[in-house]
Structures are given as C-alpha cells and as structure tokens.
Amino acid sequence: MRFYSTNNPQVTVSAEEALFHSMPADKGLYMPSSLPFLGPSFFDSIANQSLADIGFAVSHALFNGAIPKPALEQLIHQAFPFETPVVELDAGRLGVLELFHGPSLAFKDVGARYMAALMSYFARNTDKEVNILVATSGDTGGAVAMGFHNVPGIRVSILYPRGRVSDLQEKQLTTLGGNVQAFEVEGSFDDCQSLVKQAFVDAELNQHLSLSSANSINIFRLIPQSFYYVSAYGQVRSYGKPIVFSTPSGNFGNLSAGVLAQQMGLPIEHFVAATNLNHIVPTYLQTGLFDPKASVATISNAMDVGNPSNFVRLTHLFQNSLDRLKQHVSGYYFDDEETRIGMQEVFRQYNYVTCPHTAIGVLGLQAYINTSDQDIVGLALATAHPSKFKPLVEEVIGQPIEVPDRLAMLASRQKHSIVIPATYSAFKESLLQTVL
Numbered sequence: 001m002r003f004y005s006t007n008n009p010q011v012t013v014s015a016e017e018a019l020f021h022s023m024p025a026d027k028g029l030y031m032p033s034s035l036p037f038l039g040p041s042f043f044d045s046i047a048n049q050s051l052a053d054i055g056f057a058v059s060h061a062l063f064n065g066a067i068p069k070p071a072l073e074q075l076i077h078q079a080f081p082f083e084t085p086v087v088e089l090d091a092g093r094l095g096v097l098e099l100f101h102g103p104s105l106a107f108k109d110v111g112a113r114y115m116a117a118l119m120s121y122f123a124r125n126t127d128k129e130v131n132i133l134v135a136t137s138g139d140t141g142g143a144v145a146m147g148f149h150n151v152p153g154i155r156v157s158i159l160y161p162r163g164r165v166s167d168l169q170e171k172q173l174t175t176l177g178g179n180v181q182a183f184e185v186e187g188s189f190d191d192c193q194s195l196v197k198q199a200f201v202d203a204e205l206n207q208h209l210s211l212s213s214a215n216s217i218n219i220f221r222l223i224p225q226s227f228y229y230v231s232a233y234g235q236v237r238s239y240g241k242p243i244v245f246s247t248p249s250g251n252f253g254n255l256s257a258g259v260l261a262q263q264m265g266l267p268i269e270h271f272v273a274a275t276n277l278n279h280i281v282p283t284y285l286q287t288g289l290f291d292p293k294a295s296v297a298t299i300s301n302a303m304d305v306g307n308p309s310n311f312v313r314l315t316h317l318f319q320n321s322l323d324r325l326k327q328h329v330s331g332y333y334f335d336d337e338e339t340r341i342g343m344q345e346v347f348r349q350y351n352y353v354t355c356p357h358t359a360i361g362v363l364g365l366q367a368y369i370n371t372s373d374q375d376i377v378g379l380a381l382a383t384a385h386p387s388k389f390k391p392l393v394e395e396v397i398g399q400p401i402e403v404p405d406r407l408a409m410l411a412s413r414q415k416h417s418i419v420i421p422a423t424y425s426a427f428k429e430s431l432l433q434t435v436l
C-alpha cells in the first residue's frame with residue numbers, strides 16, 4: 001500500500017513513512033494511491049465478526065503482506081478489546097452506533113489505539129524517540145493520551161484550547177503524566193491545529209525531533225475508523241434496507257473514513273454530514289464555496305472546527321466533483337438551542353441519553369429522513385459517552401447520569417498543563433524545552 005500527497009499525486013511514500021511522517025512536506029495530506037475494491041461479498045463474510053476481526057481482515061487486505069499475518073493479528077487484537085454496538089431507537093428505522101466503549105469513552109480510541117499498535121510494531125527495532133503532536137477540541141487528546149501512555153519510545157504533546165473543553169475531557173488530557181504532556185493554548189482549536197501543522201513543516205524543529213501526528217491528518221487515524229462502519233453494517237443488514245450513516249463532524253475524519261469503507265465496497269447508501277454552527281462543509285454542499293472561518297464555541301465543543309483538515313480528502317475521494325460529493329453526502333447543521341432540544345427529544349421519545357455531538361447526528365438523520373422517500377435504516381454515530389459532558393447533559397435532560405468508574409476517578413486528580421499563548425514561537429520554545 002502506497003500513499004500520495006493531495007498536493008502532488010506523482011510522489012508516493014510507503015505505509016511506514018505515511019504513518020510516522022503524517023504530513024507531506026508540501027503541506028498536502030496522504031491518501032491511499034489505490035484503494036482495493038474488496039466488494040460487498042468480502043464485507044458480507046466478515047461483517048458479523050468482532051471489531052478486532054473486522055479490523056484484521058481489512059488491514060490484511062490493505063497491507064497485503066507488508067506486516068506478517070500473525071503480528072498483524074496480534075497487534076489488532078491488542079488495539080481493540082471493545083466493540084461498537086448498534087442500539088436501535090426505532091427498530092429497523094433509526095439507531096445509534098455506540099463508538100464510546102473504549103478507554104477514553106470516545107470514538108477516537110479506535111484510531112488512536114490502532115496507530116499506537118502500528119507505531120510500536122514498526123519502531124520495535126529502533127531506539128529513536130518519536131514525538132507525537134496532537135491538537136484537540138476535546139476527544140482526540142484523551143484517546144491519544146491513553147492510547148500512547150507508557151508506549152516505549154513515544155512522547156505525546158497535546159495542545160488544547162483553554163476553557164473550551166469539558167472538565168472531564170481536560171482531566172483526561174492533563175492527569176496521566178509520564179510520556180504525556182499538555183499545552184493549554186490561549187486560543188481556539190484552530191489555533192492549536194495550526195501550531196501543530198506549522199511544526200511539521202518547520203525544518204529546524206524537524207532536525208531535532210522526529211515528529212508525528214495522531215490527529216486525523218494522519219491517514220492511519222482514518223483507516224481503522226472505517227472498521228466500525230463495517231461492524232454497523234453487520235448489525236443491521238438483516239433488515240435488507242439501504243443504510244444511511246449520520247456522522248457528527250468537525251474535522252471530517254470520521255466521515256472520510258466512512259467514504260473509504262464505501263469505496264472499498266461496503267454497501268452504504270448515503271452519508272449525512274451533521275455539524276454545529278461551524279458549518280463550513282454543509283455550506284459548501286449548498287453553495288460550492290469552501291470558506292473556512294474562525295471557529296465558534298458551542299456546547300458540542302469537540303466539533304468546534306473552523307477549517308476542517310479532511311475537507312481536501314473528501315474532495316479527492318469524489319474526484320473534486322461537487323456533484324459526486326452531493327450524490328453521497330448531505331449536510332445539515334444545528335445551533336445550541338436545537339441541540340439541547342434534540343437531546344431532550346431523544347431522551348423523551350426513546351429514553352436514551354446522548355452527548356450533544358450524538359444528538360446532532362440524530363438531528364441530521366431525522367432531517368435527512370424528512371426529505372427522503374426511501375425506506376432506510378438510519379444510524380447516527382454516537383461519538384462520545386454522555387458523561388464526558390455530565391453537567392450539561394444533566395441540566396438538559398433534568399436527570400442525573402452515571403459516570404463510568406474510569407472517568408469518575410479522574411475528577412479528583414491534579415491537572416498539569418503548560419499554558420502558552422497561541423503563537424508558534426511560544427509553542428516551539430516550550431516544546432523544545434520540555435522534550436529535549
């Protein structure tokens with residue numbers, strides 16, 4: 001499997017290089033040079049297996065022997081000791097795909113743990129330290145912190161926007177210690193993401209440090225996210241209806257992963273791109289104008305992204321054709337008041353508690369269903385456990401909710417962060433001081 005840069009399709013690199021270097025020097029993003037069409041019969045044969053078995057079967061087809069089968073099988077089973085169950089809200093019509101059963105209680109565990117396993121495999125014979133930089137608006141940071149905590153030869157630096165993540169999300173980023181450190185940036189998520197991207201193309205910094213990313217700019221964060229679309233298909237295909245996924249979106253990695261699965265031959269009828277007021281992609285789908293903006297703070301903070309990294313991948317996946325993109329993806333967006341009402345309605349109608357992001361996924365799906373005359377099974381991706389947003393969720397639904405022990409125990413832990421202004425010079429200086 002080789003990967004090209006979206007800025008220069010002529011130059012390709014190996015899987016190992018795309019994994020460790022994350023971003024090409026020309027500032028594009030890596031994409032698979034050729035995606036194997038595995039076909040519906042391949043997916044039918046694996047779709048009812050565990051997430052780990054699905055991950056192994058798809059990875060084996062993609063790596064095509066580059067990682068020996070027993071090693072691949074072992075590393076993927078270590079990465080995925082959890083499942084991604086579908087919970088039906090209205091049987092055969094509407095459900096949620098729960099992606100929050102991993103250690104950090106968010107869908108990002110799937111990509112982060114797969115990357116950590118692959119990096120450990122490829123780095124097993126070197127003593128070079130890899131520095132992972134990651135920008136987070138809430139969920140990626142916690143998953144990466146846990147996925148890479150105590151992984152030998154790896155240091156993790158997490159950048160997050162001060163005051164713009166939930167309390168428990170912040171504890172996940174700032175309390176592990178060891179090889180994980182957190183930079184609390186006086187700015188927005190977009191500032192954090194821009195600092196990380198500048199670091200990757202800073203020749204001087206790259207002389208001192210071997211840098212890699214665990215954000216969705218790294219194609220190996222996205223590939224494993226395609227596995228749970230396969231698992232979902234297996235759980236609802238017996239209805240024999242077209243399947244529509246509604247993906248709550250910020251950086252658009254999750255939706256791009258679904259499109260990768262679709263293009264490998266997984267029968268997916270349509271996608272809904274559901275966002276909060278950071279509606280750059282739904283607006284693009286309406287107007288054809290891609291107009292990134294400074295992000296707006298919302299109650300669905302993990303989706304507060306004003307310049308979605310993976311937009312370029314989405315356009316490449318549809319050969320830069322807006323019409324093709326629109327055939328497969330519809331966009332909807334919702335403000336905070338609509339999100340709150342959505343959370344209340346899902347709780348009232350189905351006795352199911354959602355986080356604000358998942359509620360936006362359900363709202364997007366309902367909006368799509370209202371415009372479609374097809375009889376479909378709609379699945380909204382439940383991206384995070386509601387307890388990560390406990391005070392908000394309890395206030396909105398008017399009831400206390402339970403917090404899983406692994407999250408509750410963080411509340412009393414001491415936060416450690418390095419506060420920096422949102423300037424590249426401050427970040428670079430601080431990074432060099434702490435990791436060299």
Ligand SMILES: N[C@@H](CCOP(=O)(O)O)C(=O)O
Nearest residue numbers: 136137138139140215216302
């Ligand atoms: N929604 C993310 C923002 C970073 O996105 P990523 O998919 O590129 O890691 C978060 O929760 O941090």
